[in-house]
Amino acid sequence: MQTELQHIVDTMAARVGRPALIEDRRQRVVVYSEHTGLIDDVRRTSILRRHTTPEVIAWFRDVGIMDARGPVRTPASPELDLLPRVCVPIRHQDLLLGFVWFIDHTGDMSDADIVTVTEAMPDLSLALYRENLLGELTSQREAEAARTLLADAPETRCEAVRSLLSDGVIAGDGEVTALVATLVGTREEPVDEPARIALEHTLVATRRWVGPREALHLVRHDHGVLLLCCGRGGGGGRVTTEAAARHLGQTLRSASQGLSSVSRTVVGIGEPRPRLYDTVSSYEEALQAARVGARLPALGPLVSWADLGIYRVLSRMDTRELGAAAVHPGLAGLFAEEASQVLLETLETYLDLAGNAHATAKKLRLHRTTLYYRLQRIEQLAETDLKDGNERLCLHLALKLARLNGDRPDR
Incomplete structure (x- = not known):
């Protein structure tokens, strides 16, 4: 996560041509870009200690950064050795997560530069939101x-x-x-x-x-x-x-x-x-x-x-190379049938119930004659014999594999 935030702040700083620093909502330093050029004692202390002083925090809050919904230009404070800044609040669904800070001692950070920063806010807010969640526990x-x-x-x-x-x-x-x-x-x-x-x-x-x-x-x-x-x-x-x-x-x-x-x-x-x-x-x-x-x-x-x-x-097999037809070739004939969904449901229920015709008819709410007709039709289309235990095993396995792979027509 830190790597993601570092990438965002480095990219942002490069685009506007000046160092950037990100703080959380308590004004603790989260991440910052490479710093060159003029910096003040407040920035230097923040980087070294990973947080700023209570006096600086109170001063910025008096300026109104906590309630800001957009970029704020903060004035200098000689008493605090604080240069002018541009502060962009980071919000996720109106929840304040932190701030992006730029020192702007000459006042030449343009509106276009600020727009560039605000365009990066969606990615930054998501990354910082995730960082905050993980950091809780x-x-x-x-x-x-x-x-x-x-x-x-x-x-x-x-x-x-x-x-x-x-x-x-x-x-x-x-x-x-x-x-x-x-x-x-x-x-x-x-x-x-x-x-x-x-x-x-x-x-x-x-x-x-x-x-x-x-x-x-x-x-x-x-x-x-x-x-x-x-x-x-x-x-x-x-x-x-x-x-x-x-x-x-x-x-x-x-x-x-x-x-x-x-x-x-x-x-x-x-x-x-x-x-x-x-x-x-x-x-x-x-x-x-x-x-x-x-x-x-x-x-x-x-x-x-x-x-x-x-x-x-x-689930532990590489089913990409093992299709249902490879387990039982007769399923291809069933899949091609117009009434395949009904026949596949009948066959799977019959096999799930260990070939018990009475239980199958009851579960599917079918007359026994209708069930026997469907089973005969399945045998014809799949070229199989449902009285053969090995055939039932292959068909059952192939049906489960087709369901897992998403190959069945009833999907």
């Missing part, structure tokens, strides 16, 4: 330790556990369960930056709800991770995994309402592991569960790895 070191826990190298995972325990971030080395939260984009547009901010806000809120030193969170490129630590079986008054997953899912749905790029949300739940060192295994399961849930809406907003059945196997 986690330091950069903590986030790095969480990332390391989800890596494969055993040595680095051991070091991450030691770091988290020695820093008091986690109460103890006990059972851990991973939850993965994902935002499913619409067909029209992918998940955008405001949606990712909603995801970060949700992780922070759920972590607070779980309790101090009981969880870790991490935001990755296309999903968020919440690690529930130190035993969550429901005893000892602690929040259960199921309750935490429900809270995460409900909060995420609420936070993403009204975002055009989000169609729905999914939370994947991994299996618990006995210690922090083994977190990566639970994370991989939760990630696969969330990805399967994103492809199969029928599974609902909460998807547990333990309940995925055959999808546990299929």
Whole structure:
């Protein structure tokens, strides 16, 4: 995140040809560009101490920067050794996040330069908003330790556990369960930056709800991770995994309402592991569960790895090279049939119920004669024999694979 802010402030400073400094709403220095030319004691102190003095803060607030909705030219103050400045407030949805400062001792910063700065505000406000959210509960070191826990190298995972325990971030080395939260984009547009901010806000809120030193969170490129630590079986008054997953899912749905790029949300739940060192295994399961849930809406907003059945196997395979027709060539004939959706639903239900015709007819609300007609039609189109156990196995696997890959006509 710091790298993103640094890039923005360096680009901004280069475009207007003068040094820039960004402060948060409490006027603590967040990031600054390379400084050349004339600076005053206030700027020098801010850079060295990462914050300014109470007197300077009070002086700027008297000038009106806290209420400003646009750029403000602040005068000099010889008593404070303060040169004139241009201050541009950074706001996200009218929430004041901080300020961009430029020293303008000759008053030659033009209106065009100020317009250049204000055009960068959307990117800057999003980056600073994310920085503020992460900073509420986690330091950069903590986030790095969480990332390391989800890596494969055993040595680095051991070091991450030691770091988290020695820093008091986690109460103890006990059972851990991973939850993965994902935002499913619409067909029209992918998940955008405001949606990712909603995801970060949700992780922070759920972590607070779980309790101090009981969880870790991490935001990755296309999903968020919440690690529930130190035993969550429901005893000892602690929040259960199921309750935490429900809270995460409900909060995420609420936070993403009204975002055009989000169609729905999914939370994947991994299996618990006995210690922090083994977190990566639970994370991989939760990630696969969330990805399967994103492809199969029928599974609902909460998807547990333990309940995925055959999808546990299929999700770990490279299905790009393995199509449904490769598992059972007869499915191509079914897919091409005009009434394919009805026949595929009938076949999958029949196979899900272990070939029990009575149970299938009852679930589909069909007369037994109608069911037998459909099954005969399926056998003809797929060139198969549903009395053959091996054929049923291949057909069942091929149907699940087609559903996971999005290849079925009923999609």
